Amino acid sequence: MFHVALTGLLTGLALIVAVGAQNAFLLRQGIRGEQVLPIVLTCLLSDVVAITAGVAGLGIVLERWPSVLPVAQVLGGLYLIAFGIHAAMRAWKPTALTTEGGASLTVGKAIVLTLALTWLNPHFYLDAVLMLGTVANSFGEDRWWFLSGTLLASLLWFFGLGYGARLLRGLFARPSAWRVLDSGIAVLMGVLGVGLLAH
Template sequence: MLDSTAAGLATGLSLIVAIGAQNAFVLRQGLAREHVVPVVAICAVSDLLLIVAGVAGIGTVVERAPAVVEVVRWLGVAFLTWYGVRTLLGARKAAGLTAGGGRRTSLRSAVGRATALTWLNPHVYLDTVLLLGSIANTHGSDGRWGFAAGAGAASLLWFSGLGFGARLLSPLLARPRAWQVLDVLIGVTMLAIAVSLALG
């Protein structure tokens, strides 16, 4: 059981620790110190739900319904394109930056973006539901839930570390210009991911 949990933790971290739209957003909210708890909670709980679904066998349904994944893919392309363009346009407006180093984001907006960046990403269904679910089921009927617990813990550790640990970098972003650079990087990342999704 412990071996399965450790395997789940390692596999979960290997899949989640990568530059992506969701991670970029969590990092930005952590740096701005805005709504970090709900954003981290949405990302971690969503991952946990998807992992449990994969281990429970929902991955088979996803695998047999490529049209659903295709719809999610194009919704993701549209959202990431909108978010990327919006972020790049916002980076041009130094007046829109606060003394704390970023444009204020409402709780509703932060929650909406975190939810969209999680559930409109087709890779989350392929990686978290299909891949993790398939690997978990190689650990047998007992070990698979230990694997799921390890993978869920990986998500919680990663998003918590990213969201709450980001404040350690805040001295580097004390000036509005630094936030503009960050927004440009995030906007370009979002658009790059949108293009990669569009190209399949």
């Protein structure tokens, strides 16, 4: 049982610890110290729903109807490009380059943005539903131990990134650091978005 849960933990971390749209957004908001808990909980709840669905067998559904993924790719690609343009505008405008400056997110807007960055990303379905669901089901009745390991990975990562980002706050007290971060996020979102549309 323990080794199955450990496998789930390591597999979950391998998939989730990557610089993507969701993690970049959480990192930025963690540094700002703005709406961190709602974002973390939204990320975590999304993983709980998607991974549990994959383990319960939704991965098989996606394998049988692959036409769902291209639609998600187009929507996700367009959204990521729009998000990248917004990040580029933040990098360009001096008012958005301090931990206090820039437009503050309400709880509702933070949750909606997090949901969009998560659920409009087809890689989220491939990783959380299809891949983890397939691997989990290879353990048979022990698949729920695998699920517990992957959900622990999500819990550790999202809370660690969201609240650990504040350790970088001193560095990001300088406007130039925010400019670099937002420029990097803009490039990353653009590349990911174009990549999704190209597929």
